[in-house]
Amino acid sequence: MKKRSLIGLGLLSGLLLASCSSTLQPLGQFNSGAPAQLGRFAAPQANLPKQVVEIRWQNQNQIVNAAAAGIDLFGAKPKQRVAKARVSLQEIESLKAQGLQILQVREPGMDVRGGLPGGYMTYAQMVEKLKAYAAQYPNLVTIEDVGDTWLKTQGKAPQHDIWSISVTNKQNRAPKPTLMLTAGVHSRELAPVEIVMKLVDELLSKYGKDPQVTQLVDTRELLVLPMVNVDGRVSVEQGNSWQRKNLNGSGIDINRNFDSHWNYEGLNVPSSWKYGLTNPNTETYSGPRAASEPETQAVQNMYTRKKITASVDIHAYGEMFFWPLGYSDKPIPEVNLYKNMYNATFSKIGYSGGTSLSLLYPTTGTTDDYGYVKHHAFSMGMEVGQSFRPSYSDVEQMWVQHRPMWLTVLDMIGNFPAAR
Ligand SMILES: [Zn+2]
Incomplete structure (x- = not known):
């Protein structure tokens, strides 16, 4: 107790x-x-x-x-x-x-300065895993270095690349609905990285064996950026377990730095809402300008390079399923599609659903608002799990709960209109 x-x-x-x-x-x-x-x-x-x-x-x-x-x-x-x-x-x-x-209260595991808990993969191990998948499943996998981190742009960490992995049957060249998952935007949130990697592993290892997985890989594309904030992640691995932001100066919150009403630009909101965004000492500091950070640019560029139908930016922790717009509690025109997705998936395991403001508090310049506002993607956000660093057996239990949900998400994006 x-x-x-x-x-x-x-x-x-x-x-x-x-x-x-x-x-x-x-x-x-x-x-x-x-x-x-x-x-x-x-x-x-x-x-x-x-x-x-x-x-x-x-x-x-x-x-x-x-x-x-x-x-x-x-x-x-x-x-x-x-x-x-x-x-x-x-x-x-x-x-x-x-x-x-x-x-x-205490936050379990955060005062231990010993790096990652047992079972979690490091950034370097994740990159090795992606390369191994590409070698083992050449007809299903494409991996790509999609951008440098802030440290790398400063010439300080030459190996810090942001990686993506695409999973789809490459022989089926018909246009396919594409689901993009991003994880590790906030580096102290460990479970989302493992969950997206488990989904990749599931699709690859069950392809040709499990009929549902095979059908999804034949007719959908899954695009995953498992660790967006690599600099922050490596800092966590070095023992800075609370590191959330990137490593530019006192740190910039990637998930407030996106070019979508950055700092509530163009919106009529109370000026007090901007305060935490504009103070470099907060964990939600939004940076000097919209999309100033290379990590943000790497994610934004995915929308111009690929046709993203739907996206989910996965965070920890809490058990919530968000849809746009983070700063509003008024329904967007497509809200019923989001509600259908939520009702068919994470509501079944007790997650709360809604916009950030309707559930908690306003947000802007986020990954999920950007996809919707700028590219009309079906852009969602999530908070998963019940701590920043659950034991690995808890992550495995989470995956058992999540697996059918993610397969349903992949299935349902086929009903969404194409993004533009
Ligand atoms: Zn987060």
């Missing part, structure tokens, strides 16, 4: 006085540059000690404001109105001032 303790105000002020007073400033000073709508939210500061808490909200404004302020939120359960956050003591004060209930 997890040990939980309510962080009392007394304990907090004691800590502030005892250990942190020399590095902390009064809360009011942090707020001086913040938009008025942020209320008492403190600006995230670099290099302050962080701890993991569970936060509970009563009304959605509270979680919207926390996300907009750039609080590092994860593992949300929208139905229970609970999420986790990695926060400084000032941020805890801000959250409490907003009326959020705060509990100190």
Whole structure:
């Protein structure tokens, strides 16, 4: 059983006085540059000690404001109105001032600085695996280096390429609906990489043996970018288990850097929503301009080079299935196609479905909004699993649950109109 303790105000002020007073400033000073709508939210500061808490909200404004302020939120359960956050003591004060209930918790495995847990493949092992698939299944597999990481563009990590693998029966040259899966955009989220690689393995190893798999590989193309944020991923493998963003400066959140209403450009939203996006110290910093990052460009380029029918950008964690638009709770014209997909798949294993704002809080400049807004792809996002680094046996159990869902997704994209 997890040990939980309510962080009392007394304990907090004691800590502030005892250990942190020399590095902390009064809360009011942090707020001086913040938009008025942020209320008492403190600006995230670099290099302050962080701890993991569970936060509970009563009304959605509270979680919207926390996300907009750039609080590092994860593992949300929208139905229970609970999420986790990695926060400084000032941020805890801000959250409490907003009326959020705060509990100190642990995040399993994240304080171990020993690299990946057992069973997970490293970036280098993943690249070897892709090359082995290409050699073993030449009629089904095409692998490609689709771009450099930020470090490689700086001449610092010559081996850091972003790889894609395509799985389809190459002898059937008729146009096929194409599903693109991206994983590892946020490097600390480990399970999605394994899940997409297991799907690739399933299609290849069962082709010609399992009739459903054979039919799908004959009539669909699966295109997978298993690790988009390679620099961040290698940093995680070196022991920086919390690394989420890329390694440009203090890091840029690839999943807020896409050229689709970047920083809410062209949208009439509260100015407070932009705050976390424009502060380099947050985990949602969107970068200096739309699509500034080579990792973002690599994914965007897939849409111009290939005809992508549908896409899913897979994150961890939480159990959610998102459709566009992240910043809106009004249904898009195609919403019923998304709902049909959700109802036929992940709703069956208890996932929540909707836009990001309808479930939690607004997002923009995301991978999934980009595919829909700029290329009219059926573009979805997911949060999978119940921790950043589940044990490998938990990943294998997740795969058993996911396998029929992904085969259904591949099947159903045949009903979608072609993207343009
Ligand atoms: Zn993520």
